[in-house]
Amino acid sequence: MPVLQAIQLSKQYNGTAALSNLNLSIEKGEIFCLLGQNGAGKTTTINLFLGFTEATSGKATINNIEVKTNDSSTKKYVAYIPEVVQLYGNLTAIENLDFFSAIAGFKYSKEKLAENLTKAGLQSEAHHKRLSIFSKGMRQKVGIAIALAKNADLILMDEPTSGLDPKATSEFTSICKNLAAEGKTILMATHDIFNAVNVGTKIGIMKQGELVHTLNTNEITATALQQLYLETI
Amino acid sequence: MMKSIFKQTFTNAFRQKHLQVLAPILILLYLIVAFNSVVAYKTKMQSFEKAKNSVREAWLNQGPQNPHNSAHYGHYIFQPVNEMHLLDNGIRSFAGSILRLEAHAQNEITFSPAADKTELSRFGDMSFAWMLQVLIPLFIILLCFNSICSDRENQNLKLLSAQGISLSNYIWGKIFSLFTIILCLAVVGLVIQLLVYLVFIKGIGSFDLTRIVIWFLSYVVYFFILTGLSVLTSAWIKKSNTSLVIQLSCWITLMIVMPKITASAGVSIYPMEHKSVFNKALREDREKGIDGHNPEDERAKKFMDSIIAYYKIDTNKVKDVYAVLPVNVDGLVMQADEDYANLVYDKHFKRVHETIIKQNSISKYASFVNPFLAIRNISMGISQSDFSSHLELLFEAEQYRRYLIKNLNDKMAYGGSKTGDWEWKVDAKYWETVKDFSYPSIPLMKNLKSNSIELSAMFFWIILLIISVTLTTNKLTVL
Numbered sequence: 169m170p171v172l173q174a175i176q177l178s179k180q181y182n183g184t185a186a187l188s189n190l191n192l193s194i195e196k197g198e199i200f201c202l203l204g205q206n207g208a209g210k211t212t213t214i215n216l217f218l219g220f221t222e223a224t225s226g227k228a229t230i231n232n233i234e235v236k237t238n239d240s241s242t243k244k245y246v247a248y249i250p251e252v253v254q255l256y257g258n259l260t261a262i263e264n265l266d267f268f269s270a271i272a273g274f275k276y277s278k279e280k281l282a283e284n285l286t287k288a289g290l291q292s293e294a295h296h297k298r299l300s301i302f303s304k305g306m307r308q309k310v311g312i313a314i315a316l317a318k319n320a321d322l323i324l325m326d327e328p329t330s331g332l333d334p335k336a337t338s339e340f341t342s343i344c345k346n347l348a349a350e351g352k353t354i355l356m357a358t359h360d361i362f363n364a365v366n367v368g369t370k371i372g373i374m375k376q377g378e379l380v381h382t383l384n385t386n387e388i389t390a391t392a393l394q395q396l397y398l399e400t401i
Numbered sequence: 402m403m404k405s406i407f408k409q410t411f412t413n414a415f416r417q418k419h420l421q422v423l424a425p426i427l428i429l430l431y432l433i434v435a436f437n438s439v440v441a442y443k444t445k446m447q448s449f450e451k452a453k454n455s456v457r458e459a460w461l462n463q464g465p466q467n468p469h470n471s472a473h474y475g476h477y478i479f480q481p482v483n484e485m486h487l488l489d490n491g492i493r494s495f496a497g498s499i500l501r502l503e504a505h506a507q508n509e510i511t512f513s514p515a516a517d518k519t520e521l522s523r524f525g526d527m528s529f530a531w532m533l534q535v536l537i538p539l540f541i542i543l544l545c546f547n548s549i550c551s552d553r554e555n556q557n558l559k560l561l562s563a564q565g566i567s568l569s570n571y572i573w574g575k576i577f578s579l580f581t582i583i584l585c586l587a588v589v590g591l592v593i594q595l596l597v598y599l600v601f602i603k604g605i606g607s608f609d610l611t612r613i614v615i616w617f618l619s620y621v622v623y624f625f626i627l628t629g630l631s632v633l634t635s636a637w638i639k640k641s642n643t644s645l646v647i648q649l650s651c652w653i654t655l656m657i658v659m660p661k662i663t664a665s666a667g668v669s670i671y672p673m674e675h676k677s678v679f680n681k682a683l684r685e686d687r688e689k690g691i692d693g694h695n696p697e698d699e700r701a702k703k704f705m706d707s708i709i710a711y712y713k714i715d716t717n718k719v720k721d722v723y724a725v726l727p728v729n730v731d732g733l734v735m736q737a738d739e740d741y742a743n744l745v746y747d748k749h750f751k752r753v754h755e756t757i758i759k760q761n762s763i764s765k766y767a768s769f770v771n772p773f774l775a776i777r778n779i780s781m782g783i784s785q786s787d788f789s790s791h792l793e794l795l796f797e798a799e800q801y802r803r804y805l806i807k808n809l810n811d812k813m814a815y816g817g818s819k820t821g822d823w824e825w826k827v828d829a830k831y832w833e834t835v836k837d838f839s840y841p842s843i844p845l846m847k848n849l850k851s852n853s854i855e856l857s858a859m860f861f862w863i864i865l866l867i868i869s870v871t872l873t874t875n876k877l878t879v880l
Contacts, residue, residue, distance in 0.1 A: 218559070219562075220559060220562065220880050221878070243562075243564070248563035252555065253556070254556060258416035259409065259412060267405055268560065268561070271561055271564040271566050298416075311560075314560070314564075318564065
């Protein structure tokens with residue numbers, strides 16, 4: 169049974185198609201990377217799976233439950249890492265994690281919170297510092313820790329490596345691979361072709377709201393993918 | 402979930418730099434206002450007690466005196482002071498402070514404290530009520546203007562939604578947690594005020610605690626409404642800067658512009674007649690009555706005839722009617738004149754007071770548009786510093802004037818003097834039999850009743866807030 173499925177999923181904004189008849193199926197343990205230019209429909213796809221916006225037609229399902237905007241029954245299976253992880257600058261890393269975990273219904277001990285932050289790659293000396301002094305990469309790690317703490321089956325990531333330096337991107341890639349190895353499913357929207365090949369198990373190329381290509385990463389090199397991507401867009 | 406929102410909002414708010422800077426300034430202002438109120442209260446209380454005692458002493462020690470001389474010398478009523486005026490001085494600075502009570506005339510209260518102040522200070526006293534009405538709303542805006550839109554701007558709202566937060570819990574959580582912070586700031590202010598009063602004013606143990614609790618509770622409702630509106634605005638407006646500009650514009654409109662507009666509208670819609678017109682109408686009606694000092698007056702003669710008839714004196718047999726009468730007719734005529742004058746004054750002053758009440762009604766009904774007007778009037782009402790309390794003082798003072806003058810006229814009429822004997826004097830002990838003026842104590846329920854429109858407006862705002870939050874919860878999108 170696929171963890172995540174889109175069936176003829178479409179979304180229009182004021183008559184303009186942002187997503188057209190998307191059919192997508194992602195199995196447990198897969199990392200599916202969506203590539204495409206700005207406006208190709210990557211973020212719209214993620215928003216539809218999160219129930220942030222209502223589909224014009226078709227349906228999106230998570231663990232075979234249809235996602236609806238006014239129903240949070242699928243939310244417990246999903247963790248989300250936005251493009252910009254700001255969180256609360258006046259709260260420390262551990263306080264942010266505690267708060268977002270509590271919202272998801274999890275109450276962890278200080279040790280468990282620290283363990284999640286460490287697992288996300290945040291050094292222990294940063295755990296009790298306020299996020300206002302954190303770099304984008306460090307904030308991203310707290311965002312990952314929030315996703316880890318939720319222990320969700322599916323993690324939706326919207327351009328998570330945007331603005332990260334190569335080291336932070338590499339660390340992030342490792343974390344994603346570890347999560348997939350633990351059986352987590354990841355859908356990631358990204359502009360980064362090389363990272364997509366590196367981290368993903370499958371890659372989809374989107375253009376003007378349509379999924380034009382779907383590839384297995386073990387069947388294509390980064391250079392070939394880049395060539396295909398440039399030809400497609 | 403609500404507990405987590407409370408904890409997060411509290412921690413976030415108290416670590417904000419602007420709150421860390423503004424909170425000590427607010428506390429300093431609380432102290433300044435408290436000491437300022439204490440100094441003003443002590444000065445007014447001392448002046449009031451001194452003047453009141455001095456007038457009573459002069460009354461008691463006037464020695465043998467003709468009662469009508471005393472009636473012309475008159476009596477003075479002073480604007481009273483009570484502990485609630487420390488919290489809200491209301492219109493007292495603009496209302497007169499000394500009222501002269503005398504025979505034949507119902508005077509206007511004169512000498513408003515504001516008249517002696519500089520132009521700037523005439524805009525209003527800096528009281529604790531003013532801080533709660535005007536400054537705390539500014540704090541509410543500073544705390545709440547970006548409470549939701551900043552979460553939207555930095556994508557926290559998306560993350561919160563993905564974590565499974567209920568939007569209803571989220572909005573109510575924000576409202577209640579921010580309201581609690583505001584309430585803490587206000588309670589600190591109240592505690593500071595009361596402590597300063599208790600320490601620096603001797604014998605001020607007579608605080609009406611029920612009145613203070615009700616007074617402060619009305620502000621609690623006011624803060625809840627404003628916090629709710631500010632958070633809702635933050636939910637409706639997507640940009641923090643826009644939200645701040647809109648909310649500050651609302652603050653200026655509701656706190657500064659609208660009170661002036663409603664006051665001006667009241668005067669325009671219900672114009673007050675000119676003083677000269679009022680005086681002319683009063684004089685004309687007054688002249689239709691008996692002239693108590695002119696025995697040649699036609700109506701005075703008629704009244705005299707009725708007295709003679711009442712005492713069954715045959716004027717054909719009795720040469721000097723006045724010598725035979727067991728009463729001093731002058732006293733009776735003067736009282737008849739007073740009774741008539743009272744009708745005239747009641748008629749004309751009632752018209753003036755009704756006009757002022759109509760003028761004020763505009764701001765009362767405007768409470769349904771502006772909660773500031775509601776709380777301002779309720780606060781003044783409970784503090785007994787509003788126009789109704791002022792009218793109550795004038796009413797009681799007029800009742801006392803009538804009692805006083807009637808007492809003196811009756812003494813003239815039935816005290817043993819003869820008609821025309823203006824040299825007759827009462828014994829010095831007589832003055833003690835005339836009771837002193839008792840300053841009115843208005844029951845709390847009466848104060849609340851006189852502000853029933855404003856209280857209804859507050860209730861209306863609470864209902865409106867609940868409906869708005871429900872609708873916003875249903876319509877709010879995280880994108």
